[in-house]
Amino acid sequence: MAGLIRREDIDEVRSRTDIREIVEGYVTLKSAGIGSYKGLCPFHDERTPSFHVRPQYGTYHCFGCDESGDVIAFLMALEHTTFTETVERLAARIGYELHYEQGQGPDREAVGRRQRLLDAHKVAAEYFQAQLRTRGAAEAQKYLGERGFTPQDAQDYGVGYAPKGWDHLLKHLRTRGYNDDELEATGMFSAGNRGLYDRFRGRLIFPIRGIGGEVIGFGARKLYDDDQGPKYLNTPETQLYKKSQVLYGIEKAKRQIAKQRQVVVVEGYTDVMSMHLAGVPTAVATCGTAFGAEHIKIVRRFLSDDGSGGEVVFTFDGDAAGQKAALRAFEEDQKFMAQTFVAVEPGGMDPCELRLAKGDAAVRSLLNSKQPLFKFAIQATMKRFDLNTLEGKVQALRATAPIVAQIRDVTLRPAYARQLAGWLGLEVADVVNAVEVAARAPRGQSQGYEPRFEPPVEQPQDVAPRFQLPNPRDPMLRAEREALEVVVQVPHLLGDTEWEQFTAVECAHPAHTAIHDAVSAVYSGAGAHDVQQGRAWVEALTAAVPEQLRGYVAGLSMRALPASNDVQLQRYAAGVVAHLFDRQIHRRQADLRAQLERTDSRAEPEAFQAISRQLMELEVERRKLQAD
Template identity: 50%
Template sequence: MAGLIKREDIDQVRERTRIDDLVSQHVTLRPAGVGSLKGLCPFHDEKTPSFHVRPTVGRWHCFGCGEGGDVINFVQRINGVSFVEAVEHLADRLGMTLRYEEGSAPAKDQAAPGLRRRLLAAHEVAEEYYRSQLLSPEARIAREFLSKRGFDQAAAVRFGIGYAPKGWDNLLSHLRGRGFTEKELAASGLVSQGNRGHYDRFRGRVMWPIRDVIGSTIGFGARHLYEDDKGPKYLNTPETMIYKKSQVLYGLDLAKREIAKDRQIVIVEGYTDVMACHLAGVGTAVATCGTAFGSDHVRIVRRLLGDAKDAASGLRLASGQVRGGEVIFTFDGDAAGRKAALKAFNEDQSFGAQTFVAVEPRGLDPCDLWLADGDEAVSRLIAQRQPLFEFVIHSALAELDLDTAEGRVAGLKSCAPVVATIRDQALRGEYTRQLAGWLGMDVATVAHEVRTAPRLSHPERVNPAERPVAGRADAPAQPDRSDPVVKLEAQALQLALQEPATAYACGFDSLQGAAFVVPIYRALFDAIQAVGGTGSATESESPSHWLEAVVEEIPDQLRSAAGALSVSPIPLGDEPLRAYTIEVLNALLRMDLNRKIAHLRGQLSRAQPQDPDYHEIFTQLVALETERRRRQG
């Protein structure tokens, strides 16, 4: 299917898309050396960043799971789409019109490859339609609903709120009029199908657009307004190709920058709660979409918060922010709220951040609190958050009669496994002492119970398809970078792939294949030579085009190694790039000379002076020894 789009256009999409801009919409990136960025991998669960991006060559690579590639590969992987769909998505992002090979139609007119693109387009049209309908006479009830909750027209515009009119096929007719087919409408989730054909899924409801992290509308949340509406109070888009409710957080498109900046995410329960928080100045609020907070949401949150290797200690900075980031859940103070908090606790150990709970004593949700007491009350609720561990322990103790010995022992048995689960030893010790105080028991007794308690284990949730590349049956063993030979060969290839112009100027193309004894690296060197060496990069349109040509020369099972070398930080320190390159290449040449000298010495020791080849071997040995001394001097 990839051949449908003209190759020149594919190359242009690659060249014009900044990979750091694209990736940063999904991952918080931070500097990782000269010209390199890193963050938590979006394709497997990790606590320390191993995902690297090299903007100058347009490549990314994860050293944890072995995934890597260019901008097109990233879109394919992050969105689960085909090559053609990924190119089309990036072209749309650039405002580019793609050209297709003669005799082939654009993918969007075919059965599968362009369907995702068409569904996104249908949702864009639907959102425009619903927003326009909010201004209609019929939508007065929707405007009153919003007004009673403190949301004016400006708020409606900010969050894209609309109204789905009564009637069976208002949106359906509108979409048909805009050229959408029956197949597209059936797959969109915007319409339903009954005995008499298709009809609008949402009717007589106030509408919230649900957007993905880059701001594309992928679904809707709808609340009923009329008493005769026999449907559920809240109705969401069903699961579709573009909408997976367990992988979506409402408001994330608006909150992502604040989340990355403040290293904080506030998780509320409803659409109006998100609106109230944002309007009150808490711009890090998001909500799940008709489903409980789960492991897929955890991955989204951890990618946005970035590296949190210090988070387990919960150390507080001078600004009041917790190092490593904060995940703050807002729950009602009732039994349902406590149950939700306990479920959140089950996910806590997957976070690389400290987790908190913000509970309003009167049981008000953020929207009701905002409406009753204003902006400051919402900010104060978040500021007065309490650690999730503490909330879980207090919730458990609240169910017991601590005035009795039996109640205190039951509390110890119930809460000791919770404390034992705390990863940070210092924090675990502090909670052990606090638990002893809350129970009125001896610290030593509580500490012994915590030490011997069965810990609540939460094993890493790793998709088998996301395991490190070294574990794949078709992948060659990865070289040991602690080996000096491996390290030096990798450094030379790293320079060739990332800085081909400098490598060429410093003599990389004068190297012989014998200089590389690590099989994977010899194959990469041969691929570079096959495209004309590093010198050919100076004739290419861009480094990324040249690197793409190199990658195409490499067997599939070696591409992970090439990807790693094309993005890993070059350890320059304060040394200029040219000086570092000369040093690495000279060291590699000296190593090659040492191997050749050792080989000739072995031959000479086994030969006799009268042998025909003795003089030739001796002459070669002297020449190599002279060359080695020259390079050492």
């Protein structure tokens, strides 16, 4: 049995190791005052940083989950290594020679099973890389060359080749002192009637590394037509390799992810390489599994995902499989505080194909075409239905309303509800109502919403519409409510310009929309003389709105307006309506700018120019409003 490490050596290793440098291999740290740093805790899922590191004291502490300790405890918790293994790894890192009680150093068993597996993977990776440079790897070399990768690129990413045959790697590792129990535990070998044999044969090999850069598994790409196996064959689950917790390329991308506060999720190993080589160093890929909760935990730590910025961009193919992957990603979207996007190449090319066909600049520009993930999810869902029929529209609304209802930013929901209404060719009020119903439904039941909707000529006249009254504390609805108070109480103070602005406004809340439409209808049917008469005006409005909203209109007519004389009241009335109109212009400008960014001026020049003209017209209108 190996002896214990001397206490003096443990203290020396601990004092010589920079805990900040070790922690930053797993967590993005920011300054938190003199001598202190903070980041998202790696031990529990959190949205705001509560994990603090004090290099001067060599300690860490999380105020969220109460985890604390020194650099040895940190690595033991994250790497699942024993105390002795951890001290030995840190000692090797700084080149310090350890001493043991009774003069005994660790034998092979004492090094630890995990370290033995890591060593075996390192030896295997070096073997595969050496094989790629042999004449027998001609097919692998051809594959890389046809995809635009140089020998230096292959070397930089550790790409290798597993030769044909049943036991080449097996013999190589046995000569290095590994027994069959250890070899089987690596996942690089399969067991048959005659014992172990190489799992990877005649394939291009991509080493999969952990966050710290150590090889923990491999991905193998088929090269030969007579290979009956799958296109990609990965390491199975082992002590080292957990596919739900692994991101290919993370060891290269982690610092740029932290620096740029961006992560780009692609689908394959060569896509990651192409992205990095084209100038997008924040790209990573999952390894044979969907992007899930464990991947999100890794990404959020490096993004510093605390709600202060950052973006996650998925690059799915535009086919059915890519759309399905996007919908799965949207299910996990709520776990990010960063904005999530999708970037799809119009021709269906993946990043590797795009780089080969159009160059590095095209790969970089792919990110400029990104659109919000929820928008992509909405449009992908709509494609499943026939929107030329009323039934298809109803089914599409039933499927898409819950997606809009899940948008984290509640201020965006009304805008996307309006846009969804346009895409489906339905009334805005119907779609907004469907979204509100879906938002109130328990998770998992919102898909069952049945929108109540028929052609107007067939709609029963005795069925009153249902409205959810606006939340008086909602700041986004305040401008609408204030403008309605003005037109209900003092319509005679508004001139033709203000009335024109008011009638052109689209309200976000369905109750406000119904009242707005009633006001516009009564105003258009009344002369200036009737508008002057407050009591008759309010009575006419009350009769014009749905019965359910009559009490709300009464409240609008009673709330005191913030003015102490007629001059102030005149200014307030005109200002409130102008403010609401100005907000609508800003909202439309923001929508158009986003649309402009997602429109390729070369592929769609007419659409690009049309949007640009609309933006110019809105800007002229906005400046005119400010001048008035």
